[in-house]
Amino acid sequence: MNRRCGDLLTVLRTPARMADLTLAGWDRLLPQAASAGLLARLSVLADDLGLTTTLPPSVQPHLTAARTLAARQRRAVLWEARKLDDALAATGMPVLVLKGAAYVLGELPPARGRLFADIDILVPKDRLGEAEACLMLAGWHAHRHSDYDQRYYRQWMHELPPMTHIRRASHLDVHHNLLPETARLKTRPEAVIEAARPLPGYRCLRLPALEDLVLHSATHLFHEGEWQHGLRDLADLDALLRLGNQRATWWTDLLAHAAAHNLTYPLALALRYCRRLLATPVPAAVLEEVGRAGARLLWPLRDALFLRGFATAHADCALPGTRLAAFLLYVRAHYLRMPLTLLLPHLLHKATQGQEKTAT
């Protein structure tokens, strides 16, 4: 991250420092935070501290507007969750909510002031067809995907083609695993499903264990090719980790889950950058232990790459080489997603089919 982005990291670490910002500082911070998807988060944090009315009058409307949008999205997520529960309750299958929806339904700290693009759920793989049929009956449809896209998702990915509700236009991603079938890392979704607990007030929706929410968010973040909201995801992780940290056995539990799911490496990345950028209280011994999941000599290279990934949050944050890093991260995401024997024909297909909307 570039020094021009320093204020953004400072206020994410210590929200009370919002009180010290000058108007010129806000002039830079507001667009940076909005671009990173973190403005509503800052707005809620300012409110919690009773700062809002002490901030410059020209800044306050932006915070109010961001908070209003986040509140609307929260209402929409709660409503969609209700509809999903209605659509899938009869099947009796466990339906896990992931990421943003999980934070809202589980009333977890990252939910506050969070924006959403879609809702993610996870169902057992052997009941995927049943889930899809029920969702279609309730109005969710996969939109205009070619046969190739269908095969891409159904054979290789960890999710169905994205679905959209015909009336509400809400987006839904139905997963059956944390990572693509073809990914280099193999994970065990059964264990995640087993560890989830029912959500009060819903019939089939369940909340994954806190450890699994951390692991899923970390895996998602460090396997993605698009990094603009990387800092937002890191802020989610920071909030989850701080919540977990209140439990005496938290770090042991987290490491055990990571080992069981074969996800220690993405966790190592998450913990490293949470601590580095957001000063998350990760014990040094824990960092040391998970750090062994990646070759020691490569850490400087990883730092160079991922810190630039986070710097794509806003043009102001860019470091020299940010564009190259963004490209490398995109390539890396594909490389992690599937072996070269699948990847090369896939990229060739995408290139020849022009703008065909095959996801990523």
Place this chain on the structure above:
Amino acid sequence: MRLGELALAEVEQRLRHGLALATGPFVFRIRSPLPLVAENLHRLYADFPLAEGPFADFHVRVDRVAGPRRWLKPQAQFWLESVHPFQPLPADQAYALLEWGMNWCIAGHAHHYLMLHAAVLARGERALILPGDPGAGKSTLTAALMLDGWRLLSDELTLVDRHDGLIRALARPVSLKNASIGVIRAHAPAAVFGDEARDTHKGTVSHLKPSADSVARLAEPAHPAWIVFPRWRADAPARLTPRPKAAAFLHLASHAYNYSLLGELGFRLTARLMDTCQCWDFEYGHLPEALQCFRALAAR
């Protein structure tokens, strides 16, 4: 300082680094290397104050699109920070593009207001809200009312303050399309227009300079008093007929930019408008007769 106090060359100069224009509640810091943008801003925003402080609500720019096309078919692109919400347009539409982009900035972000898709003008303290479907003659009527002495608050975006339910003014230029341009030119030969942008997705578009009075009173909010749904029909006699409030409510709510986004607040603010406003349907065929009708309405 007002924009009009700067020479055109100085406006061009400032547009290179960012010209901060205060349009009511929003400060736009605008950058553009295009002379068309500078000329039109200089002409149409002459009475607007320049913002002095270091803060802007929106940092926007209109740039030439790079590449070999720029020599054959030059294009312009609108940016808010690193986002470009629209496809590039032919460079001779650059100024219209800026105006649309500024509307997009407000409509997409200013959720601290209830934003209705309606023109709004005021007589004294009282605001006249003109919702209207495209082609209903809303902009033509808005322009004519402004030229008849009504104070322009906005031709497109009615901002309802969430705290007091009052309407805040933008007073930005009125966008006129196709035949309306000629109608207003004929109606008021002294009116000042921006350059015409031809063959846009809306046809030919030209912006009308807001009256000096409208800009001078930017800071004054107005009390919503009338909601009038205009409809132009060739040679129709000007006629106001009452519109049931339930129907008016539904129309406003379904044509607002962020009614449902505001949730309960959106409902309460719209309901309050219904309580404080008379609601009318208005059909007209000729502007002078229409203006007479509104003078009578205001005098009641």
